[in-house]
Amino acid sequence: MAVAISNLMRPLVRPFTEFFRREAAGGIVLLLSSVLALVLANFNWGVARYFPAIWEEHLRIGINNFALNKSLLHWINDGLMTIFFLIVGLEIKREVLEGELASLRKAALPIAGALGGMAVPALLFTLINQGQPTASGWGIPMATDIAFALAVLQLLGPRVPLPLKIFLTALAIVDDLGAVLVIAGFYTQDLHFTYLFMAFGTWAILWIINLLGVRSLWLYLPLGVLLWYFTLQSGVHATLAGVLLAVTIPFRIGHTRPELLHLVEHRLAFLQEEAHFDDTDPRTISEELEALAESISSPAQRLEQRLHGFVAFGIIPLFAFANTSLVIEPAVFGQLLSPLGLGVLAGLVIGKPLGIGLLAWVTIKLGWATLPLGVTWRHLWGAGVLAGIGFTMSIFITLLALGERSEGEAVAKTAILVASLLAGGMGYILLRTTPSGAEPTALQPADSASHPTV
Numbered sequence: 001m002a003v004a005i006s007n008l009m010r011p012l013v014r015p016f017t018e019f020f021r022r023e024a025a026g027g028i029v030l031l032l033s034s035v036l037a038l039v040l041a042n043f044n045w046g047v048a049r050y051f052p053a054i055w056e057e058h059l060r061i062g063i064n065n066f067a068l069n070k071s072l073l074h075w076i077n078d079g080l081m082t083i084f085f086l087i088v089g090l091e092i093k094r095e096v097l098e099g100e101l102a103s104l105r106k107a108a109l110p111i112a113g114a115l116g117g118m119a120v121p122a123l124l125f126t127l128i129n130q131g132q133p134t135a136s137g138w139g140i141p142m143a144t145d146i147a148f149a150l151a152v153l154q155l156l157g158p159r160v161p162l163p164l165k166i167f168l169t170a171l172a173i174v175d176d177l178g179a180v181l182v183i184a185g186f187y188t189q190d191l192h193f194t195y196l197f198m199a200f201g202t203w204a205i206l207w208i209i210n211l212l213g214v215r216s217l218w219l220y221l222p223l224g225v226l227l228w229y230f231t232l233q234s235g236v237h238a239t240l241a242g243v244l245l246a247v248t249i250p251f252r253i254g255h256t257r258p259e260l261l262h263l264v265e266h267r268l269a270f271l272q273e274e275a276h277f278d279d280t281d282p283r284t285i286s287e288e289l290e291a292l293a294e295s296i297s298s299p300a301q302r303l304e305q306r307l308h309g310f311v312a313f314g315i316i317p318l319f320a321f322a323n324t325s326l327v328i329e330p331a332v333f334g335q336l337l338s339p340l341g342l343g344v345l346a347g348l349v350i351g352k353p354l355g356i357g358l359l360a361w362v363t364i365k366l367g368w369a370t371l372p373l374g375v376t377w378r379h380l381w382g383a384g385v386l387a388g389i390g391f392t393m394s395i396f397i398t399l400l401a402l403g404e405r406s407e408g409e410a411v412a413k414t415a416i417l418v419a420s421l422l423a424g425g426m427g428y429i430l431l432r433t434t435p436s437g438a439e440p441t442a443l444q445p446a447d448s449a450s451h452p453t454v
Contacts, residue, residue, distance in 0.1 A: 026312030028150025030392070033317035034324045034417075035114040041325040055322050068232075076322050076401060080315045081244040082228055087311050088176045089246025090304045100170040108369035109360055110167055114174035116359025117387050118142045121351030125343035134408050137401040139182045141347025143393030145420070146172035147316065149386045152424050156431055161379065163372030168383045171356070179393050180243050184236065187400035191235040193259055199230035199241070207247035215250050216300050236308055237400065251300040316392060323395050323416070326410055335411045335420065344415035348394070349422050353384035361385075382431035388423030 040051040053071040062068055070078070121141035129135045149168060153160050166424040167387055206223055214220075224245040232238035326332075335341050363369045371380065398412045 001083060023296050025151075025154075027145075027147035027149070029313050029317050030145075030147050030320050031151070033321040034391075035364075037321045037325045038328065039172070040216075041327050051325060055325065068229075073322055073337035076319055077396070079228075080240045080398065081319060082239045082313050083307060084311050084319070085180070085239040085242030086224075086246050087242075087304065087307055088173075089243035090182070090249070090300055092173055092177050093245075093246055093251055093300065094304070095170060095173050100147065100166060101174070105369070107170070108363055109372075111174050112169035112170045112359040112363035112369070113167075113356040113384070113387075114178060116355030116357075117175060117384070118178045118355070120355030120358070121347030124351040125347045128343040128346060129339045130341045134343070134402070134412075137340060137343070137398065137408070137412060138181070139397045139401060140394050140412060140416070141351060141390060141419075142175075142182065142388045143179050143353070143397060144172045144175045144387040145389045145391035145393060147312065148391055148420065149427075150388040152386055152389070152428050153431075154430065159434070160431055161374035163382055164375050164379050167251075167372055167375065168386065171383075171387065175387070176393070179397065180240065181370050183397065183400060184240055187397065190235050192233060192453065195230050195234035196236065199227055199234050202227045202230055203244050203248070205246065210248050210250055213250075213355075215299050217249070217303060220245070220249050220299065239264075239307060246300070249300045249303060251298050253296065253298050253301075277323075288369065320392065323399070324413065326413055328414065332410050332414050336415055338410050338411065341411050341415040342392075344412055345419050345422075346392050348388040348416070348419035349426075352388035352390075352423070353381060356387055357381050376434065378434045379431065382427050382434060385423055385430055386427035388427070389420045390419070390423075391420045394420075 021261050053075075056071050058069055059075055060067055060069040076293050084091070095101040100110065101209075122138045125138045126135065129137065135307040146169060149166065149172065153165050153168070202223055206220065206227070209219060209223075224241070226240040227245060228238055231244075231265045336345065357380065364371065394416045395413060397411060398416070402412060
């Protein structure tokens, strides 16, 4: 019975290793889709002749006069990416309530690293682009692509301690939260207050049904679609509706620990007594336990588990496929040394590790945090370098800051690609050559090895 209970509880808590496996595999698919998009965009033969112009084709969805008519690129960037931000919001909520950001002591190091990893790249970009038309792109080098970063860590296997992977994941989640706030506060179009009030009203209704204890996703999701429409029409970027919806979806399991154990024991007793346990098909037992897990898990857990694979292996690769379809010309590489290109490169390759490393060092020096168990300063700097892989979110902010099909879009995207490749390669080499289980350095407090924080 203990084994069965253990098997039932495993899908309820969804361990970090499963999250890491999915994100890393998703990063590999993301890389392949980006490479394919670049190949198709730069070869004028066969079906490639219609690429990337296909993204400008329009798709109309609606009933009678109530309709939305957007290009395929807009449906991906403003529609499907809302589901990605819904997952981001659910992950942030999970980490804040029960994960690595649940206590200040555990959260101090990744929060400090994320703040430094956002502030320093933005500052470097601003200094380089001061007085330039591209100065509004300061948010481009702030972001970390967790899928790509974890994919690199996956390639390193056991050379990288698990606490470092957890640290980088927590840091990226805080980084995502920062990106959401930057998008909401600085990259918002002209506001239409009627739709904005309607969006807030819909969000208030979602909160009310949450407080009333409603746990059916079939009520939250239709209201979420309505929230997305009002947000889209208000001028605030529509993807933020995904985060707002995630905040209102119940996360807590509606049973106490004794109640959960009683439910499990009752279901197992039923199987043993009523279904001739010894002769029952193992698949039947498994389906019974899965049905029980489904019935007692929280709405947020169920939604995240169902959407995560679709987002990691569908939406994000499609976003990359549509937005990296660049016709690469030699002149674009020449513009990498322009203020825009140099700002993106410097921000991601230099600013990210510098900001993460410095703020982490200050936080540990002040005694607010310690290095995780088995993690050395060289590990931490390696993770900081990998955080310079900006890709997905950096491209997304590029579209908001510079505009789609703008003059600087190709330069910024090319700089992001080059910077991400450099950060991934340097981070891989640095971590691969880092001895495992190395002794703490002089910068590391003497007791840090015995006080894991993430």
